[in-house]
Amino acid sequence: MNPDARLLRNPLVALAPTDEGYLAYDTTGDRIHRLNAAAALIVELSDGTRTADALIADIAPMVAGEEARAGCARWIAGAIEDNLLKTLAPGASGPAAPAGEYFSSLALRLRSRGHVLAAFVCQHHAAAQLADDAEHWATLGDLAHIIGRREDARDAYEEYLTLAPGDAEVEHILVSLRGEAPPPRAPDDCIVQLYARFAEFYERNMRQDLEYRGPELLTEALQRVLRPTGALDVLELGCGTGLAAGLLRTFARRLVGIDLSPDMAERATATGLYDTVEIAEITEWLMRSRARDFDLIAACDTLIYFGDLRQVLMPAVKRLRDGGTLAFTVERGEGEPFTLTDSGRYVHGEPHIADAAGDAGLRVLSIDRTVLRYEYGEAVEGLVVVSRRT
Secondary structure, three states: OOOOOEEEOOOEEEEEEOOOEEEEEOOOOOOOOOOOOOHHHHHHHHHHEHHHHHHHHHHHOOOHHHHHHHHHHHHHHHHOOOOEEEEEEOOOOOOOOOOOHHHHHHHHHHHHHHOOOHHHHHHHHHHOOOOOOOOHHHHHHHHHHHHHOHHHHHHHHHHHHHHHOOOHHHHHHHHHHOOHHHHHHHHHHHHHHHHHHHHHHHHEEEHHHHOOHHHHHHHHHHOOOOOOOOOOOEEEEEEOOOOHHHHHHHEEEEEEEEEOOOHHHHHHHOOOOOOEEEOOOOHHHHHHOOOOOEEEEOOOHHHEEEEEOOHHHHOOOOOOOEOOOOOOEEEEEOOOOOEEOOOOEEEHHHHHHHHHHHHOEEEEEEEEEEEEEEEEOOEEEEEEEEEOOO
């Protein structure tokens, strides 16, 4: 290396800070580098004004000993070879840095290919360059959440809400990320907003991408205690787009669906499988009448938006006829009775389910552990519960 050459960070390298230093993604080489504190400082100081010797002299007070300084020199040589740093001849100007949109577009492509950590680094770089664009912070929060960087997710979502206040879905997610006391259930406006965005591709995403099997698993559990004779009055809580309707119809002479989301309820109605679909918050709907007018009440991945299950089970059991069946799926948790997770959904423990069912006047017939779906490549363990009114 020319001793007079100045060092410049490659402008096509995206950076994201970590507790130890930096994550650096070389966009041309498609490679992630993990930089410690000393390497991160070298990269920060490589602004095209210093030679390698000058840079090492500048950081000498922070690097103890000749061996450490020699190590810095070796790292610089390796960083040049790895394309993290560029060398500039005296008087030469360096390559122009690409616009922030270059990195955000690249983040989108990387995420679509499953390279989520690289996408996060690129999106972090883009958000720093385009700090007044709320959507870049929202996207960064999503990516940070996927890779489990909770503090980064919280900070990005906080910045997003500063620029674009009033997002009910993000406000709900932040409850867990901030460590605040959870609400009894996910707010109505959060659910409506979430499924307005999700409804159009809900079935494709759940079935193809997430391999969701909630309706099938619930039906298998029900078939152990009920015959699909088509003779029952059936209520589905949180019917969504109607994924479970065909299976529940085998039990039903009358099938009623309730959902809070107008967008989802519209698609459920379009299936033609329900006798009635109503738009309502389910606990409010259950308490509208005291009539015991159902033989079976089912809920597939609906109670994941509630904390204490008593708030649903107690009004639901009042709508069941004697000997009626109540069946549902939830995501499984351990330790606490129920917990609001960073996903904005609640997980529930088996003891809580048994306690809540008993308090509601239900006898639990079965609780099956199973995989409900996959999320970010990881199995989501759930519980399939069948109970009967005592």
